[in-house]
Amino acid sequence: MKVKVSRKAHFNAAHRLYRKDWSDEKNTAVFGKCNNPSFHGHNYELIVSVTGEIDKDTGFVIDMKVLKDIIRDEVEEAFDHKNLNMEVPEFSDLNPTAENIAVVIYNKIKPKIDSKLELEVMLFETPRNFVSYSGS
Amino acid sequence: MKVKVSRKAHFNAAHRLYRKDWSDEKNTAVFGKCNNPSFHGHNYELIVSVTGEIDKDTGFVIDMKVLKDIIRDEVEEAFDHKNLNMEVPEFSDLNPTAENIAVVIYNKIKPKIDSKLELEVMLFETPRNFVSYSGS
Amino acid sequence: MKVKVSRKAHFNAAHRLYRKDWSDEKNTAVFGKCNNPSFHGHNYELIVSVTGEIDKDTGFVIDMKVLKDIIRDEVEEAFDHKNLNMEVPEFSDLNPTAENIAVVIYNKIKPKIDSKLELEVMLFETPRNFVSYSGS
Amino acid sequence: MKVKVSRKAHFNAAHRLYRKDWSDEKNTAVFGKCNNPSFHGHNYELIVSVTGEIDKDTGFVIDMKVLKDIIRDEVEEAFDHKNLNMEVPEFSDLNPTAENIAVVIYNKIKPKIDSKLELEVMLFETPRNFVSYSGS
Amino acid sequence: MKVKVSRKAHFNAAHRLYRKDWSDEKNTAVFGKCNNPSFHGHNYELIVSVTGEIDKDTGFVIDMKVLKDIIRDEVEEAFDHKNLNMEVPEFSDLNPTAENIAVVIYNKIKPKIDSKLELEVMLFETPRNFVSYSGS
């Protein structure tokens, strides 16, 4: 009897899309205005979902307060009001596309939850663009 | 050619999280302010999804009016403006966590739809906390 | 150059609509299922808006962190996960309709902000029912 | 490392549900007020999701600008401000239920994306009624 | 102590923008694709707001059930799943722009509520385009 439990969170950050090893021309050709060297930013909305058996004692798959604290420690404190390219070490050599941010968040949260639980990370870069990643 | 068809509904209810067989101390330690003996409440938003083949005659997987009526009869009339712990028999010995409520709703709706159809129940306890259950 | 600044917050609570000085029949006739003696509940969403001149030094009408803290202290800590009728003193003799809750919140926040600022309180009892009050 | 990338779009259209080969009585019995011969309409909200490996060079599964253009060309220009029954050839002999519209959109977009990518189409007929289709 | 009380509702309808007394060329020049003779449609979302004193006995400005029934009788039953141009008499000689629809709804609801109450009608033609009218 597996249930998927989801928690919403959010953080605001600046970023730009580019690769250090590409020329300016190539970065602009591929990433367009997302390559602005002065950065732009987003209100990232995040949904973290955990799937597993309901614990018979508590009726919980995971205590939502525990999940909320993991998200705060691993994501909000690390990313909120930050420049992803300049201040978040995971992106020092990784282009902070929504896809890559979702994978980084997944990899930060996964070791903090019981290994029997499945994890999914859904990240809204804007209300119109979003991605999800579940580890494979 | 399987399509998943979803219908939104909602109900307002009071509840508390606790186990009769636990001490007050243990209930408070595990469930925190959700264990308030005077109850608190939520606007539960519900999405019921049914997956199956499109009927070639009608173009429907299931007639949305039929699904709407099943949700009204099985969920809204049973739960809306109720105290889940005190007035809904399914929770007389079952802790009304979002997880357990989703399973109860699934088990009430499943027998009312064609056995060839798959069912999924998604329940928002708040816009920030939600669960889904699809029967296994 | 007056600007209106708004901040969203939320709390979950149980309540019932009734008057102690009315008979059960009259309470049911007037308040219908909202009069359920076992209570029901809501996720109340709250928007607190403050209108005033922009401070030339900061560019703020009010520091959003200050407003957020006032809402937390005056509303969230007092109402969240509570039974409004039984546990919130303001409603011991006042029917906790959305209208009355909005007025109570207004009266709690008004003395905490600069008297030159105008205040408006908007309260969503559900996404479909909401009220607003601005003090007169 | 597969990620699902989603893009929202929308179109407004008129339609009616009916079958040319049924009597008026049967159409009304099955489709109710959705069979109104003078048509009614919707703001269709569309989510197109593409799942695949992250390209190591770009950090993209698919360039969102490319996906946006495919949706504009294949769906918005073909359906927006149109009468689906009378002006969209795919529905000249196909009942424009949400289910069938989703399948038609899937079939129009699928050939335009890399065959290694999985596609899912989610279509909101209203905020309360929606369907999804992923090709099988 | 005036409070504004709001209730959300919705209806789906087809319409086109045009004037009978204009040439096709002029209608197309002014109304663009909204002038499609085969119609298009919308999910109209409606917010009806009533402002007045809180009744000391009930704690209500207006009983939300009463307001809900007025909206159902005057708006939903008259407009839902209809072609506004062809089937709603108010628009037989009036262009069904969002502005005009809001005024028509205002004029239908106003006589049904206490004359001491102020009325405001807010109409979303799409989530991105909306209008409001309060009678003057």
Place this chain on the structure above:
Amino acid sequence: MKVKVSRKAHFNAAHRLYRKDWSDEKNTAVFGKCNNPSFHGHNYELIVSVTGEIDKDTGFVIDMKVLKDIIRDEVEEAFDHKNLNMEVPEFSDLNPTAENIAVVIYNKIKPKIDSKLELEVMLFETPRNFVSYSGS
């Protein structure tokens, strides 16, 4: 018969809150993490509302396509994917708080619309923080 007509738009931008003429200590004390020298960012959602008489010929207060184009030219092209502090001249000496951004947008749009129309600008910095300005 005045109607208020509203149009939604959005732009993504980076910014920081600070004053050149203040010390780092003072900027941090007043603006907290919003003063991050590496910037952070937001998806700004914008609602531009215009109030005026309904034109009897068209049924419009203002042609929504015209309003949409004004917003695109004056706001989206100037602010989207930009660093407000570094790349938008209006903020070279003005702190880009939500309040100040709303005033700047108001001042850019006002000369582009008929002087008989009233203008209101509502700006969501996040779904939880927003401001509105109507020119006085």
